[in-house]
Amino acid sequence: MSTITAVGIVGSGTMGRGIAESALRAGQQVVLYDSSQDALSGARKHIEGNLQRSVDKEQLSAQEASDRLALLTTAASPDSLAGCHIVVEAVPEVLEIKLAVLATVEEQVSRTAVIASNTSSIPITKLARALSHQDRFVGLHFFNPVPRMPLVEIVQTVHSSDATVAAARQFVESGLGKTPVIIEDRPGFVVNALLIPFLLAAARMLDSGYADAETIDKSMRLGCGHPMGPLTLADFIGLDVVCAAADAMHAELRDPAQVVPNNLRRLVEAGYFGAKTGRGFFVHEASA
Structure with a gap:
């Protein structure tokens, strides 16, 4: 599985835009997909505001902030996810919605792409049933506020391949600069x-x-x-x-x-x- 440099995120709410911002700050190309154009506009404005605050605090230069924002593509169509190496689902905690979204994502991405869910409560194994190729699927549980919280729980199922787990770990560690813990699919994770x-x-x-x-x-x-x-x-x-x-x-x-x-x-x-x-x-x- 190739190095992850193009990240797709589905859902532009609090967690989705937080994951997007973390990936942008780490220099990743990001496609943020949401069916609501208003939600996407709000997410872009929120991320831009946070980057500007980093400039004001002299944590980033104005050019660096501009370069990070230039890596962000917002899209209201799922076919925008086609070139992503990993796609993280971050939609509301409703099983039926997540299953439908994950099935749609699998239709758009390549066979080698990793698909992940940011769920905090639904068993990852239960969500995996949306996919034809369940070996490519893991949980990636981020914590709010995502840009400031260093931990990500990588939740593997009995179906998750070693290559998928390794790619997820590489993404969290090298791609985002966060600390992963790899755990089994248990209620509440850790x-x-x-x-x-x-x-x-x-x-x-x-x-x-x-x-x-x-x-x-x-x-x-x-x-x-x-x-x-x-x-x-x-x-x-x-x-x-x-x-x-x-x-x-x-x-x-x-x-x-x-x-x-x-x-x-x-x-x-x-x-x-x-x-x-x-x-x-x-x-x-x-x-x-």
Whole structure:
């Protein structure tokens, strides 16, 4: 499998545009595909703004920022993915949507291209059934905000070939400058298997009236040295993402620690997903 230098990303939301920005900063050619032209315009504007902030902080020169942005192609048609060496699916955490997207991607790319999903909650083996050639498929689980978070979980299935896993690792390490961990396809992978029950425990403590949100978060920051409290962290991850991950893990493991508490469920049902919508456990300035 050849060195990966052309990256396709499907979905221009928070994670998709974050993966795109990371690849651009590493000097990769990027095709960002989304069926919504408005979403693509918003993603380009967001990436351009972040690059400009790096210029303002003297982390990049103006020319370097311009060169990075020139590597980005936004496209509203899936055939734009044809020349990509790897395509990362980063659409909403809905099984049927992901299966349809992955099948479409396979129709467009070469047989040697790696196809990956950025899912945080759906088993990679379940997603692989969308593909005719499941050996080319892995999970690539990035963390938000992608440009600043150094870890990527590479999730292999029983179908993933050694060449595919090796190519994914090379892409993460050399192509993006991030740190990979290679793991089996288990509920929650590594990070969420530990993190989600912790976040749910904080929400459950709030739900029971044990302590208020500010006290819970301050206690974990000052008492345990966490950079942010669990409820703030849940807001920045996205309460909808936390719920989806918890539900998927509970469906497989039936662990009571993975049951979503009432307050968290109701916030999601009301459309309060955290920082990206301006309100979750706390009030935030809504992100673009």
